[in-house]
Amino acid sequence: MNDASIPEPVIRRLSLYLRHVEQLAGREIETVSSTQLGEALHVTAAQVRKDLAYFGHFGRPGVGYRVGALLAALRGVLGTDRTWNVVLVGVGNLGSALLRYKGFPRRGFRFVAAFDADPAKRGRRVGGVDVFAMDALPHVADERGAELGLIAVPAEAAQEVADRLCAVGLRGILNFAPATLTLPPNVPVDPVDLAAHLERIAFRAARAFDVDRSGPGC
Amino acid sequence: MNDASIPEPVIRRLSLYLRHVEQLAGREIETVSSTQLGEALHVTAAQVRKDLAYFGHFGRPGVGYRVGALLAALRGVLGTDRTWNVVLVGVGNLGSALLRYKGFPRRGFRFVAAFDADPAKRGRRVGGVDVFAMDALPHVADERGAELGLIAVPAEAAQEVADRLCAVGLRGILNFAPATLTLPPNVPVDPVDLAAHLERIAFRAARAFDVDRSGPGC
DNA sequence: AACTGTGAAGACTTTCACAGCA
DNA sequence: TGCTGTGAAAGTCTTCACAGTT
Numbered sequence: 001m002n003d004a005s006i007p008e009p010v011i012r013r014l015s016l017y018l019r020h021v022e023q024l025a026g027r028e029i030e031t032v033s034s035t036q037l038g039e040a041l042h043v044t045a046a047q048v049r050k051d052l053a054y055f056g057h058f059g060r061p062g063v064g065y066r067v068g069a070l071l072a073a074l075r076g077v078l079g080t081d082r083t084w085n086v087v088l089v090g091v092g093n094l095g096s097a098l099l100r101y102k103g104f105p106r107r108g109f110r111f112v113a114a115f116d117a118d119p120a121k122r123g124r125r126v127g128g129v130d131v132f133a134m135d136a137l138p139h140v141a142d143e144r145g146a147e148l149g150l151i152a153v154p155a156e157a158a159q160e161v162a163d164r165l166c167a168v169g170l171r172g173i174l175n176f177a178p179a180t181l182t183l184p185p186n187v188p189v190d191p192v193d194l195a196a197h198l199e200r201i202a203f204r205a206a207r208a209f210d211v212d213r214s215g216p217g218c
Numbered sequence: 219m220n221d222a223s224i225p226e227p228v229i230r231r232l233s234l235y236l237r238h239v240e241q242l243a244g245r246e247i248e249t250v251s252s253t254q255l256g257e258a259l260h261v262t263a264a265q266v267r268k269d270l271a272y273f274g275h276f277g278r279p280g281v282g283y284r285v286g287a288l289l290a291a292l293r294g295v296l297g298t299d300r301t302w303n304v305v306l307v308g309v310g311n312l313g314s315a316l317l318r319y320k321g322f323p324r325r326g327f328r329f330v331a332a333f334d335a336d337p338a339k340r341g342r343r344v345g346g347v348d349v350f351a352m353d354a355l356p357h358v359a360d361e362r363g364a365e366l367g368l369i370a371v372p373a374e375a376a377q378e379v380a381d382r383l384c385a386v387g388l389r390g391i392l393n394f395a396p397a398t399l400t401l402p403p404n405v406p407v408d409p410v411d412l413a414a415h416l417e418r419i420a421f422r423a424a425r426a427f428d429v430d431r432s433g434p435g436c
Numbered sequence: 437a438a439c440t441g442t443g444a445a446g447a448c449t450t451t452c453a454c455a456g457c458a
Numbered sequence: 459t460g461c462t463g464t465g466a467a468a469g470t471c472t473t474c475a476c477a478g479t480t
Contacts, residue, residue: 009449011421015414019396033461041398045461046451053463061462062458078417079424086416097315098412103396107413108420148419172423174415178237178321180259188422190415194316195325196233197392197408198304199296201366202326203229204406205390206297225471251439263439264473271441279440279479 006077010051016041017051018074024067033064080108087146087170089161090153091116091124091131094176098152100127112144117157134164141168148172155179162189228269229296234259235269236292242285251282298326305364305388307379308371309334309342309349312394316370318345330362335375352382359386366390373397380407 020040024032034048052059052070055077059065075081086109088095098104099111111129115137116122122133132140140146149165151158151173158177165173172188175181178196181189238258242250252266259266270277270288273295277283293299304327306313316322317329329347333355334340340351350358358364367383369376369391376395383391390406393399396414399407 007449011418012414014421015411015417016398018417019411019414020398035461042400044451046453047449049462050450050464057463059462060458061456062460064461077421079420080417084416084420093315093318097311100311101412103413104416107417109413109416148416148423150416171426172419174419180234180238182260186426188419188426190419192410192412192415193233193237194319194410195321195327196230196237197410198302198322198327198366198368199233199236199298199325200229201390201392201406201408202297202302203232203295205366208389208404208406227471253439262473264475265471267440268442268472275441277440280438281480282439 006054010054013043013051014074014078018078021067021071021074025071030067031064032067032070082108084109084147085112085145086110086148086150087112087141088114088150088152089116089165090151091121091126092152095152096126098150099129112146113140137164138168141170146170148174151175151177153177224272228272231261231269232292232296236296239285239289239292243289248285249282250285250288300326302327302365303330303363304328304366304368305330305359306332306368306370307383308369309339309344310370313370314344316368317347330364331358355382356386359388364388366392369393369395371395
């Protein structure tokens with residue numbers, strides 16, 4: 001009940017709850033009910049309660065959940081009650097944008113270095129982060145305590161980069177390259193295929209249109 | 219059997235199959251079995267067959283699937299057998315990178331315009347795409363046949379931007395802002411929360427470490 | 437011999453509905 | 459009264475296993 005067996009879909013929603021509860025805390029709201037949370041996030045109230053019950057009973061019947069306690073608990077479960085050191089490989093379009101993305105530091109992730117195969121990029125700083133040649137990976141990753149890796153290289157290079165990140169002892173990888181990576185099971189990988197997201201929207205848009213031809217819906 | 223009721227998880231995998239089958243086609247491979255596809259993508263062979271059976275029987279027992287036919291069928295189902303016109307709102311870090319991202323045009327999505335609240339950005343071109351002021355949205359979206367929208371603005375602005383995109387008749391939205399959008403059900407939204415992806419990796423990395431302390435796994 | 441397509445079984449997730457607490 | 463926590467029911471998705479095709 002308190003072990004590692006929290007279902008994947010629950011974990012996805014925990015991030016959602018965390019994001020919203022952070023906002024509530026910022027607005028100095030002290031208490032929130034499962035119904036309110038559910039409405040804000042388009043999740044049923046029962047689902048919210050089940051999800052939160054996976055890791056303790058800190059809701060108060062008749063009152064709801066204390067925002068402060070919930071915030072701390074969510075961060076604790078997700079592991080973002082501390083800062084994670086992240087490296088990025090591939091300082092191209094997307095890589096550069098990710099290095100500058102403010103959402104990462106805001107949520108507990110700090111870039112400690114970036115790497116690129118192109119020697120011309122070596123020595124630059126992007127978004128306040130030093131860019132190194134790939135050769136420097138073992139040394140720099142170790143020195144700066146890198147824990148997670150972010151891959152933003154072309155698909156052809158992704159597996160090799162992943163292997164090198166893994167060899168250096170990184171504990172998890174976020175993969176933006178449109179390629180399926182194979183890694184040992186103790187190194188979690190999360191694929192983010194941007195084009196696939198658009199494909200999903202295209203699919204649903206085509207269906208919604210077929211079903212409901214009532215014209216522009218707003 | 220041939221209607222809109224294809225489960226969400228299946229659709230996600232269709233994109234994965236499409237990506238791989240495109241590569242096979244590029245390598246002039248003519249035939250692929252469910253086992254091969256499954257191994258390449260870390261999906262069971264039975265799952266591959268079930269998924270593909272949702273929309274027709276074009277596998278050949280004893281042989282496998284014809285790559286050409288499969289490619290066409292996957293594109294047909296996902297709706298990417300034609301080009302979709304896309305607009306982007308929010309030409310910041312991330313927005314600029316998305317405008318330049320080559321994976322979109324490669325998979326059937328073309329940016330026809332971009333918009334930004336900052337008047338200073340008006341008139342620029344980013345990644346070959348014209349940037350307009352928000353006021354121009356109704357006119358330009360209509361003129362250029364915009365169908366899908368991509369939101370890359372700060373969380374606070376996301377809902378208003380979404381409403382305006384919807385009002386202009388867009389048929390689907392990909393939302394990179396860390397905010398939950400509320401829109402009519404005939405306008406599909408797909409949220410992409412980059413920080414949430416890292417949170418998921420952090421969660422799993424922490425668990426993998428607890429379970430298996432055998433040191434750097436490669 | 438190799439492989440697909442598919443009912444049936446099994447596993448997992450969500451929803452329901454209500455006992456119990458503040 | 460208002461709300462949580464939770465078993466039990468319902469629903470969804472995945473895997474199994476095999477008949478049938480090339």
